[in-house]
Structure formats: structure tokens, C-alpha cells
Amino acid sequence: MKRVIFWVGVAVLLFVFIFPIAWIFVTSFKGPADIMVPTRLFFKPTLANYIYEFYNMPILRELLNTFIVTVFSTFLVMVVSLPAAYSFARFNTGYGHLLFFTLTTRMFPPAVAAIPFFIFFKNLGLLDTHIGLILLYLYFNMSFATFLLYGFFKEIPEELEHAAMVDGFGRLTILRKIVFPLIMPGAVITTVFCLIFAWNEFFFGYMFTRTVARTVSFGLISHWGSVVVQWGPMAVGVIFTILPTLVAGWFMQRFIVRGLTFGAVKG
Amino acid sequence: MSRHRNKARMETLPTQFLENQTAWEILTSEKYFKWLLLIPLLTILAVFAFYPLFYCLYMSFNEALLVKPPEYIGLTNYRKILHDPNFWTILGRSSSAVIVCVGVEITLGLGIAVFLNREFRGQNIVRGLCLLPLVVSPLAMSLMWKYFLEPQFGIINAMISGVGLPQISFLSTDGLAFATIMSMEIWKWLPFSIFVFLAAIRGMPRDVFEAASVDGAKSWYTFRRLTLPMLRPFIMIVLLLRVMWLIRLSDPLFGTTQGGAGTEVLDWYVYRIAFVRFDLGEGATLAIITLVMTLIIGAILFRQLIKALGTSR
Amino acid sequence: MKNIVQKTMAVALGVFLVLTLTSMAPAAEKFTVADIPEIKNKKPITIAIEAGGEEDTLKPFIKEFEKKTGIKVNTDVMLFAVMYGKENIELVGGTGAYDVVIVEASWTNEWAPYLFSLEELAKKYEPEGMKAVQRDLGYLDKGLLRMASTRDGVVYGWPYECYTEMMMYRADVFENPTEKTHFLNQYGYELAPATAWNQLLDQAKFFTRKKGGKLKGKPLNHDLYGVGLMAGRFPHVQDEISSILWGMGGNWAKIVRDDTGKALGFKITERNKALLKAAFETYVALLKFAPPGSLxxxxxxxxxxxxAGNIIIAPALYDSCYPWMSNWGKDVGPGAKIGGAPTAGVQPYCGNFHFAVPKSAKNPEGAYWLAKLLGSYDVHKAWIGAGFIPARRDVVEEPMYKNPDLYKKTGWIPTMLYTWDYQYPFVNNYLHFNSSAFGKIYDFMTELCHNVARGALTPQQGVDKWVKTFTELQTKFGNLPVLK
Known part of the structure; x- marks a missing residue:
């Protein structure tokens, strides 16, 4: 009996979390005649939306742009955040104030921050370039990544490093031999989170790009016209926006159970 | 707490580093090394955090309309916003969203994490699937929610009337519309707290729980006396991050109500002032006001978090 | 049966003849892609286009343009809801991001300083100068040209698409004898498409029926509502309330002019306020007979x-929505028939778009010719074929569009033409096309109308709020003063 209740619980949980996403998938196969009518469970599936999306919309280009920007910005985030988080966690640099300040950069409304950035980027010629967007996503993800990594570094026992230092190892050797292997799971999780957040970011992508560096989130809303909403092609777009993050998410969950313990308790 | 721990470590540092230093040794000595590590971060912060901050601070004392040069008007912008009843309504709405969403996410997240904390067939698949809402683009999802919640051709209402209940127009009634928006946000972020808590519970020492169950402790008692205190830092982390993100709530509005039916929240309002009206002065003032409030709440939570991290060690 | 076949064949033949005739006739004098002269500036052009079917229709013409001129054209497709913010910052910032921009009628005032006028461009690039431009502008509807792109007598762009609000109703229900008799008995006048908003209110009330009630003498298996309204927090709620207000003879604000017709400022008179209040009240009253979810x-x-057959009248819906309701009739009910009529008061909101060239354009010469091409006969012909409504009279006045069989593809063109002609004397005085702060006012109006609709403000409070905030916004962002 208890088992039955458990599985019913799991089923409800999965239904709530998965159904809306699954239904997007179903919608993407609906022809225009089936989209705007009271929902029918059975309908004639069509690939028309997929064909439309790939022939008429620059979705492949947008996916490529988003990919470039996401990967490079995440790489830079890690380059910036890993040493910083290590410094905060190990040496308590700035006594927490600096870490808190880093955290607050995300408290600023993006709509307001966007305007000075826009003027700044215009003068530097960075509008509608991949580099510009990479820099913005670096700003966007940096605080979160630093904070998360701070937690992971805290988890690594300081005693290990002290012992190594007493044995005469240099800083870099300690980092390479001791710290780096231990931070790996945490760094992977942070990376995946940054990838997902950058991939899904909309506002900066819309503000700072036009045709060259346009990202996929921006492309998605292009289906919402003033007279027609193209639900079908939009569903296709959504599917292709989600797929990469699904893969990333799947990859992450293997690490997340192992790694996300923030150093507070050690099992 | 960490301050005196640092001091203790200073004493254990090998002293031979202090004499006959090469440039490399100076750089890698703790005094310089810790700042060396921070150079990239501080550079980025200087450009991306200070620049918009000072820009906004400056603009908030000006009438700045983008089309003409800014003109100094003192505290007029602040006075105007703080006297605007609309601002307080919106602020109240945003605050209630923060409280409700964080409350539900943490309670439900804890419950589900405890619920899923057992060995069962297909456990990795189930947990992996539960993560899905988190990875979906919030913008895409808000567009699709509108489609699903549509009274006439949406799937949700089709299911509701399938069971014989009357149709519900989720997004057009005051109150219900905002509850729906909050539900969307909770749907998306609940996996985040589930996973933080689940990971934390699974990382807890087994022996303590085994001892408790040998003593015949009830599961509720174990949860309250053992699990919950050990989860404290994680609850604080989720609380801090989610509070900060929820103040910035606006994504679910984009595809659904666009601020209608009593769902306008702070960030949507700021967006309209700054980006539809292009009133930089008022927009910047709003940004500064919300920033100050967020800082106060954030600082309190941050202090609690540091305390929680310290005590559980 | 035979009769029907004959009839269809006759119609088909007629359509075919008209099609061939019209496609042959204009080639001689009307501007086409072949008339574009050699363009010296070969810099690529970027054009902002609205998302949706629009891009699909324009693409072939853009390709032709590229082939003819050797200039590469990049298209930046975006959502209408974000277009204003995006284009505004690029224009005001002078980034040169766009060579051709889409301008909605209510933004023209604001952007006039950042746009080339057609005259400036024609002087530089058109061999015949302004004469050639005038000739092509002559084909456009005068009212639409005024609303879309004319400010203080200066024309800034080529109108290409418009949407006119129209009343759509269930013709089968309106013609049903049972319904007609009942209505006559209850209200004392004949059931017909409403010509005044209080009639519409009667009809909305009359047709709102519970499940199990009767329509056309047959029991209903769902709730029925009199009207369908767009009361969400989107610009459309403002369009509907404007249609009511103008249809009642009101205006959002009075434009004070001197003897030469030059605008001196705005004034909200007591008459303006009273009629706005009445329009708000009518809208709120109508909402009671609209289906749940309208907000x-x-x-x-x-x-x-x-x-789905849930409503009887859509009192102010964009004319191009009929072509877009591709499967209308299937789920409505037996014998369902759709009818189109002018909105009550015949002064509905007409949305207008035009293509203009910003002063920051990197290749104004190429942009000028592209914009002109997109305003040409061929493109407008393609628009109407794709279910959009073009702004050129030479297209919409073609006899083929009088054929009721084509309404399904184009909307009720004769009704629309009637509306355009009727409203022409009034459009010069609509606030929307005179205030340089209107982009900002428009967003506020949307919020205001929605708040009145959902009851957060009473109609009186709505009027007070309008007076206060309009004065504030116009003073802060506009060029003309608000007069006491």
C-alpha cells in the first residue's frame, strides 16, 4: 500500500513537471486547422511547422549564435569566477563584503542597466557583435557563479592545503594537485547552470543584437505578430531552444546529487 | 568567525617565505595572491557594476529623457515616485510574490526532497525528469503557458471541462491572474530547491539517522530535530538566491498578461518607465530605490547565511 | 445543382479575367522593381520587419531588389510588442542600425526628427524629383496617408499595411425570423448591425444566453455571449475604446489650431471628458456580455x-482577422454565416504602418528605393493576396474585391472603403496623429483603458487620471503645450 502511494506521488510529480513541456512537443506537430480549435486528443500530425521553421526562419543561424555566445561567455565566467571564489573562500578576502557586492550586481533592473550599456557599447562598436553579448553574459552570470563556487570551495578542507604547503609545495602545485580535482564536480554544475542561464537569456539578447548576433530567444518571439500568432512554428522553435538545455540538464543531474553539498556538512 | 580562524592560519604559515623572496614568491604570498586572484573579477565589476550604478545615481537627480541633454532637478524624481500610490501597490504586489513563492518553494521543495530521498527503481530518471522545468527558457515557457491556459482552445481548460468542471479563465481575473503568474514561477523554480535539498539530505551522515531510528524516534521527530537543522544553510542559500531573483520577477508576464489583470510587478514597471517611456531619470530612480531595498534584505539574509554556514561546521 | 456550378464557373471566369486585366494594365505606368535606376551606394541595407506572415510576403520582393541592384538586404524580424523600444533606441541613439524602419502611425510624430522626409530623399535620388513621389503617393488612401506618415504637411514614409476595425457578426442569427421578432418585441426596433453604440449594448444583452437557452429556436449546448472584446492589457483595448469614443463623436483631446491650421496646443474640454466617460461606461457595460477571459x-x-460559436458580435475586430480565421464556420453551428459591417459610428481605430528611412541610415540611397518598392503596386497586391490589407486605393478598388466570394481571403473590402471615406474628414484631429509624445501616451492609454475595463478605476476616475497623466506626459515629452 505504501508503495502504491509512493508511485502515485511520483506520477503526480512527473505529470506536473513534464506535461507542459510534452504538450509543446505535441503542439509542434499540429497543423493550422488543429491549433486554434478546442483541444482534440487525436489529430493528424504534420511536419509543416518544422519545414516552415527551417526554411523560413533563421533558426539555425540563431542557434549557432546562441551556442557561440553561451559557450564563450561561460568559459570567461569560469576564468573570472573560479579564482575569485577561491580567494573569497580560502582567504576571506574583503571579509564577505566584496562577495556580497559581487552578488548585488544581479539586483540591478536589467532594463535600466541596459541603457548605459547601450550607449557604452555603441561607442565601442560592440552592438550586434558576438563579443558584446559575451561580455554582457559574463556580467549576467558572474555573480551567481562566484557565489555558487564559493560554497563549493568552502567544502574543501583547508587542512589538506596546509599540509601540502608545509611539505613545501608551491601555490600552483597545490591548486593543480589538490584543489582542482576536488572542485571539479562543483565547477561542472556551475558551468552547466551558467550555460543554461546564458542560453535562455532574452532581454540583453534582444536589446544588443539585430541580425548578425541575434540569439534564439529573440527569434522565438518573432512568431508573435500583430495579426497572427504562429503557435505551431513557435512550438518548434521552443523545442529546439529546449533540446540543448535538456541535454545539459541531464548531464548536470548526475553531478548535482553528488556535488551540491556546499561544504556545510560532510557525509 | 572566519576572522579569527584566518589569524590562526597565519601563525601556521611557514616563515621561510618571508625572506629572500623572488618576484614569484612575493606574488604567491597570501597577502598578494588573494588579490591577484581577484583581478579579473574586480576589473569586470569596475566596468559592469560601478559604471551603471554611478550612471543611474547621476541620472536619478536629473530629468533625463534620452532625446535632450539631462537637466538637474534635485530630488524631484524620488519625491514623485515615493508619492505615487501606484508604486506602492506594485511594490506590495512584488513583495507578496517574493514571500509566497519563496515560502511555497521551500516548503514544497523540502517535502518533495524528503519524499524522493529513498532508493527506488529508476530513481535517477525520475530525479532527472523533475529537473526539466528549470532548464526551459522562461520566455518560451511564458509564451506557451498563454497557449495552454487559453479558455477556448487551451489544453488545461480542455482537461478541466473533460472532468466536467466549468472553464476557468486563469489570466483575466484579478487575484487569480496573479496567483497563476506565481504558480508559473513556482513551477519553474521548485526543481531548484528540490535539488539543493535533495543533494544536501543525501550528503548527510547516515549514522546519526540510524542511531535515531534505533532509539525509536518518529520520522517527524527525526525530520525536525536532525534533518531541518542540518538543512539550515541550504535553506538560507535558496532563500537568498530566490529572494534576489524574485524581486526581478517579470519573465512570466511577457507572454501572458503583459502586466494586465492586476499582475504588474516591480521589474515590469521599471521596464515600462525605462524602456517604453524612455524616462531615464525616473527609471534610474526606481532602480536605485529597489536596489537599496534589495541590498537591505540581501544583507540581512547574507549575514544569516554566513552564520548558518559557520554554526553547522 | 447545375445552377450553382454555372454560377461558380461564371465567378471563376470573372475573377480570372479581372486578374489578367489588372495584372497587365498597371505595368505601363506604375513603379516596379524594373524602374529602379542604377544605385551607386552598394553598402548592405538592414530593414526592420514585423514578425509573422509579413516577412514571408516581403521576402520575394527583397530578393528581386537584391538581384536588380546588387545590394545585400538583411532583415531583422521582430515582435510588434518590442518594436517601439528597439527601434526607438537605435534611432535616437543614431546607431545606423537600420536603413529602413517600420513606423506605426502613432510613432511618426515622435520620430519625425530622426527620419528623412520623402521630399529630401526624392531631391537627391529621384531623377524626376518630387513629381515621381507625388504620382505614387496619389494612389494611396488620403486618410491613411495622413494618419500614417504625414506630419505638418510633410510625408515621411510609404504606408504599406493597415488594419481597420470592423464589426463582424453572425449573419445567420441576425437574419433568423425568430430572433428578429423577439428582438423587435423586446427593444422596439429592427435587429440589424448596430449603427450606434447603445444599440450594440442592446444586442449584446439580447444575445447573452445561458447553456440550455435557445438560439434560432434550437437549444444551446454552451453559454452564449453577445460580444467579444479585447480587454487585455494590450494596445487593442485602447483601439476599441477609441472606436467607441470617436464613434460617439468624441475625442481624447481637442487640438487647438490657428487660422492657417497650424496646431498650437491641446486642450481637454468638458465635452471631451463627458464623452470619454460615456465611452468608458459603454465599454464596461459591454464587457458584462463578453465571455470570461476577455480581460x-x-x-x-x-x-x-x-x-467556436460562443459570441454573436465582434464589435471592433481588425478586418484582416477574417482571412486569418481560416476555419471559421466549422465549429460555429449549422447554417453559420458571417457578416461584416462598419463599426457603430463608423470611426474605428485604423492601425497604419509605413516604411521610412532614418537619417542615420548607412545607405540612404538604397534604402529610399527599397522603401519605395515596398510601397509599390506589386507589393500591395501581394499583401492583399496574403490576407493583409494594403493602403493603396488602386489595389483595393479593383473590381474583383467587390466579389463577396473573395471576402474570405481579403475581408469586406467595400465596407472598409466606406469606412475610410467616412472617417477621412475627422482623422486630422485625432490626438494620436498630432502629439509628438504619443508613443508614451499610447502605452499609458493601454494601461488606463485596461484598468477601467477591469474595474480598478471607475469611468470617472479613469477620466480624471487621463486628464492628469496626459497633461504630465505631454508636458514632459511633447512639443506642444496643454492649454488650460
Whole structure:
């Protein structure tokens, strides 16, 4: 009996979390005649939306742009955040104030921050370039990544490093031999989170790009016209926006159970 | 707490580093090394955090309309916003969203994490699937929610009337519309707290729980006396991050109500002032006001978090 | 049966003849892609286009333009809801991001300083100068040209698409004898498409029926509502209330002019206030007879409700929505028939778009010719074929569009033409096309109308709020003063 209740619980949980996403998938196969009518469970599936999306919309280009920007910005985030988080966690640099300040950069409304950035980027010629967007996503993800990594570094026992230092190892050797292997799971999780957040970011992508560096989130809303909403092609777009993050998410969950313990308790 | 721990470590540092230093040794000595590590971060912060901050601070004392040069008007912008009843309504709405969403996410997240904390067939698949809402683009999802919640051709209402209940127009009634928006946000972020808590519970020492169950402790008692205190830092982390993100709530509005039916929240309002009206002065003032409030709440939570991290060690 | 076949064949033949005739005739004098001269500036052009079917229709012409001129054209497709913010910052910032921009009629005032006028461009690039431009502008509807792109007598762009609000109703229900008799008995006048908003209120009330009630003498298996409204927090709620207000003879604000017709300022008179209040009241009253969910609705919702047979009248829906309701009739009920009529008061909101060239354009020469091409006969002909409504009279006045069989593809063109002609004397005085702060006012109006609709403000409070905030916004962002 208890088992039955458990599985019913799991089923409800999965239904709530998965159904809306699954239904997007179903919608993407609906022809225009089936989209705007009271929902029918059975309908004639069509690939028309997929064909439309790939022939008429620059979705492949947008996916490529988003990919470039996401990967490079995440790489830079890690380059910036890993040493910083290590410094905060190990040496308590700035006594927490600096870490808190880093955290607050995300408290600023993006709509307001966007305007000075826009003027700044215009003068530097960075509008509608991949580099510009990479820099913005670096700003966007940096605080979160630093904070998360701070937690992971805290988890690594300081005693290990002290012992190594007493044995005469240099800083870099300690980092390479001791710290780096231990931070790996945490760094992977942070990376995946940054990838997902950058991939899904909309506002900066819309503000700072036009045709060259346009990202996929921006492309998605292009289906919402003033007279027609193209639900079908939009569903296709959504599917292709989600797929990469699904893969990333799947990859992450293997690490997340192992790694996300923030150093507070050690099992 | 960490301050005196640092001091203790200073004493254990090998002293031979202090004499006959090469440039490399100076750089890698703790005094310089810790700042060396921070150079990239501080550079980025200087450009991306200070620049918009000072820009906004400056603009908030000006009438700045983008089309003409800014003109100094003192505290007029602040006075105007703080006297605007609309601002307080919106602020109240945003605050209630923060409280409700964080409350539900943490309670439900804890419950589900405890619920899923057992060995069962297909456990990795189930947990992996539960993560899905988190990875979906919030913008895409808000567009699709509108489609699903549509009274006439949406799937949700089709299911509701399938069971014989009357149709519900989720997004057009005051109150219900905002509850729906909050539900969307909770749907998306609940996996985040589930996973933080689940990971934390699974990382807890087994022996303590085994001892408790040998003593015949009830599961509720174990949860309250053992699990919950050990989860404290994680609850604080989720609380801090989610509070900060929820103040910035606006994504679910984009595809659904666009601020209608009593769902306008702070960030949507700021967006309209700054980006539809292009009133930089008022927009910047709003940004500064919300920033100050967020800082106060954030600082309190941050202090609690540091305390929680310290005590559980 | 034979009769029908004959009739269809006759119609088909007629359509065919008209099609061939019209496609042959204009080639001689009307501007086409072949008339574009050699362009020296070969820099690539970027054009902002609205998302949706629009891009699909324009693409072939852009390709032709590229082939003819050797200039590469990049298209930046975006959502209408974000277009204003995006284009505004690029224009005001002078980034040169766009060579051709889409301008909605209510933004023209604001952007006039950042746009080339057609005269400036024609002087530089057109061999015949302004004469050639005048000739092509002559084909456009005068009212639309004034609303879309004329400010203080200066023309800034080529109108290409418009949407005119129109009343769509269930003709089968309006013609049903049972319904007609009942209505006559209850209200004392004949049931017909409403010509005044209080009539519409009667009809909305009359047709709102519970499940199990009767329509056309047959029992209903769902709730029925009199009207479908777009009361969500989208610009459309403002369009509807404007249609009511103008249809009642009101105006959002009075434009004070001197003897030469030059605008001196705005004034909200007592008459303006009284009629605005009445318009708000009418709208709130109508909402009682609209289906649940209307408070988050735009055209999309009304189309769905209408297609499902849940409403009898869509009092102010964009004319191009009929072609877009591709499957209308299937789920409505037996014998369902759709009818189109002018909105009550015949002064509906007409949305207008035009293509203009910003002063920051990197290749104004190429942009000028592209914009002109997109305003040409061929493109407008393609628009109407794709279910959009063009702004050129030479296209919409073609006899083929009088054929009721084509309404399904084009909307009720004769009704629309009637509306255009009727409203022409009034459009010069609509606030929307005179205030340089209107982009900002428009967003506020949307919020205001929605708040009145959902009851957060009473009609009186709505009027007070309008007076106060309009004065504030116009003073802060506009060029003309608000007079006491």
C-alpha cells in the first residue's frame, strides 16, 4: 500500500513537471486547422511547422549564435569566477563584503542597466557583435557563479592545503594537485547552470543584437505578430531552444546529487 | 568567525617565505595572491557594476529623457515616485510574490526532497525528469503557458471541462491572474530547491539517522530535530538566491498578461518607465530605490547565511 | 445543382479575367522593381520587419531588389510588442542600425526628427524629383496617408499595411425570423448591425444566453455571449475604446489650431471628458456580455471565441482577422454565416504602418528605393493576396474585391472603403496623429483603458487620471503645450 502511494506521488510529480513541456512537443506537430480549435486528443500530425521553421526562419543561424555566445561567455565566467571564489573562500578576502557586492550586481533592473550599456557599447562598436553579448553574459552570470563556487570551495578542507604547503609545495602545485580535482564536480554544475542561464537569456539578447548576433530567444518571439500568432512554428522553435538545455540538464543531474553539498556538512 | 580562524592560519604559515623572496614568491604570498586572484573579477565589476550604478545615481537627480541633454532637478524624481500610490501597490504586489513563492518553494521543495530521498527503481530518471522545468527558457515557457491556459482552445481548460468542471479563465481575473503568474514561477523554480535539498539530505551522515531510528524516534521527530537543522544553510542559500531573483520577477508576464489583470510587478514597471517611456531619470530612480531595498534584505539574509554556514561546521 | 456550378464557373471566369486585366494594365505606368535606376551606394541595407506572415510576403520582393541592384538586404524580424523600444533606441541613439524602419502611425510624430522626409530623399535620388513621389503617393488612401506618415504637411514614409476595425457578426442569427421578432418585441426596433453604440449594448444583452437557452429556436449546448472584446492589457483595448469614443463623436483631446491650421496646443474640454466617460461606461457595460477571459484578451481570443460559436458580435475586430480565421464556420453551428459591417459610428481605430528611412541610415540611397518598392503596386497586391490589407486605393478598388466570394481571403473590402471615406474628414484631429509624445501616451492609454475595463478605476476616475497623466506626459515629452 505504501508503495502504491509512493508511485502515485511520483506520477503526480512527473505529470506536473513534464506535461507542459510534452504538450509543446505535441503542439509542434499540429497543423493550422488543429491549433486554434478546442483541444482534440487525436489529430493528424504534420511536419509543416518544422519545414516552415527551417526554411523560413533563421533558426539555425540563431542557434549557432546562441551556442557561440553561451559557450564563450561561460568559459570567461569560469576564468573570472573560479579564482575569485577561491580567494573569497580560502582567504576571506574583503571579509564577505566584496562577495556580497559581487552578488548585488544581479539586483540591478536589467532594463535600466541596459541603457548605459547601450550607449557604452555603441561607442565601442560592440552592438550586434558576438563579443558584446559575451561580455554582457559574463556580467549576467558572474555573480551567481562566484557565489555558487564559493560554497563549493568552502567544502574543501583547508587542512589538506596546509599540509601540502608545509611539505613545501608551491601555490600552483597545490591548486593543480589538490584543489582542482576536488572542485571539479562543483565547477561542472556551475558551468552547466551558467550555460543554461546564458542560453535562455532574452532581454540583453534582444536589446544588443539585430541580425548578425541575434540569439534564439529573440527569434522565438518573432512568431508573435500583430495579426497572427504562429503557435505551431513557435512550438518548434521552443523545442529546439529546449533540446540543448535538456541535454545539459541531464548531464548536470548526475553531478548535482553528488556535488551540491556546499561544504556545510560532510557525509 | 572566519576572522579569527584566518589569524590562526597565519601563525601556521611557514616563515621561510618571508625572506629572500623572488618576484614569484612575493606574488604567491597570501597577502598578494588573494588579490591577484581577484583581478579579473574586480576589473569586470569596475566596468559592469560601478559604471551603471554611478550612471543611474547621476541620472536619478536629473530629468533625463534620452532625446535632450539631462537637466538637474534635485530630488524631484524620488519625491514623485515615493508619492505615487501606484508604486506602492506594485511594490506590495512584488513583495507578496517574493514571500509566497519563496515560502511555497521551500516548503514544497523540502517535502518533495524528503519524499524522493529513498532508493527506488529508476530513481535517477525520475530525479532527472523533475529537473526539466528549470532548464526551459522562461520566455518560451511564458509564451506557451498563454497557449495552454487559453479558455477556448487551451489544453488545461480542455482537461478541466473533460472532468466536467466549468472553464476557468486563469489570466483575466484579478487575484487569480496573479496567483497563476506565481504558480508559473513556482513551477519553474521548485526543481531548484528540490535539488539543493535533495543533494544536501543525501550528503548527510547516515549514522546519526540510524542511531535515531534505533532509539525509536518518529520520522517527524527525526525530520525536525536532525534533518531541518542540518538543512539550515541550504535553506538560507535558496532563500537568498530566490529572494534576489524574485524581486526581478517579470519573465512570466511577457507572454501572458503583459502586466494586465492586476499582475504588474516591480521589474515590469521599471521596464515600462525605462524602456517604453524612455524616462531615464525616473527609471534610474526606481532602480536605485529597489536596489537599496534589495541590498537591505540581501544583507540581512547574507549575514544569516554566513552564520548558518559557520554554526553547522 | 447545375445552377450553382454555372454560377461558380461564371465567378471563376470573372475573377480570372479581372486578374489578367489588372495584372497587365498597371505595368505601363506604375513603379516596379524594373524602374529602379542604377544605385551607386552598394553598402548592405538592414530593414526592420514585423514578425509573422509579413516577412514571408516581403521576402520575394527583397530578393528581386537584391538581384536588380546588387545590394545585400538583411532583415531583422521582430515582435510588434518590442518594436517601439528597439527601434526607438537605435534611432535616437543614431546607431545606423537600420536603413529602413517600420513606423506605426502613432510613432511618426515622435520620430519625425530622426527620419528623412520623402521630399529630401526624392531631391537627391529621384531623377524626376518630387513629381515621381507625388504620382505614387496619389494612389494611396488620403486618410491613411495622413494618419500614417504625414506630419505638418510633410510625408515621411510609404504606408504599406493597415488594419481597420470592423464589426463582424453572425449573419445567420441576425437574419433568423425568430430572433428578429423577439428582438423587435423586446427593444422596439429592427435587429440589424448596430449603427450606434447603445444599440450594440442592446444586442449584446439580447444575445447573452445561458447553456440550455435557445438560439434560432434550437437549444444551446454552451453559454452564449453577445460580444467579444479585447480587454487585455494590450494596445487593442485602447483601439476599441477609441472606436467607441470617436464613434460617439468624441475625442481624447481637442487640438487647438490657428487660422492657417497650424496646431498650437491641446486642450481637454468638458465635452471631451463627458464623452470619454460615456465611452468608458459603454465599454464596461459591454464587457458584462463578453465571455470570461476577455480581460486578458486580444484579437486572438476574440477570433477563437467567434470561431467556436460562443459570441454573436465582434464589435471592433481588425478586418484582416477574417482571412486569418481560416476555419471559421466549422465549429460555429449549422447554417453559420458571417457578416461584416462598419463599426457603430463608423470611426474605428485604423492601425497604419509605413516604411521610412532614418537619417542615420548607412545607405540612404538604397534604402529610399527599397522603401519605395515596398510601397509599390506589386507589393500591395501581394499583401492583399496574403490576407493583409494594403493602403493603396488602386489595389483595393479593383473590381474583383467587390466579389463577396473573395471576402474570405481579403475581408469586406467595400465596407472598409466606406469606412475610410467616412472617417477621412475627422482623422486630422485625432490626438494620436498630432502629439509628438504619443508613443508614451499610447502605452499609458493601454494601461488606463485596461484598468477601467477591469474595474480598478471607475469611468470617472479613469477620466480624471487621463486628464492628469496626459497633461504630465505631454508636458514632459511633447512639443506642444496643454492649454488650460
Amino acid at each position: 486578458n484578451a486580444f484579437w486572438d481570443f476574440v477570433m477563437a471565441q467567434f470561431s
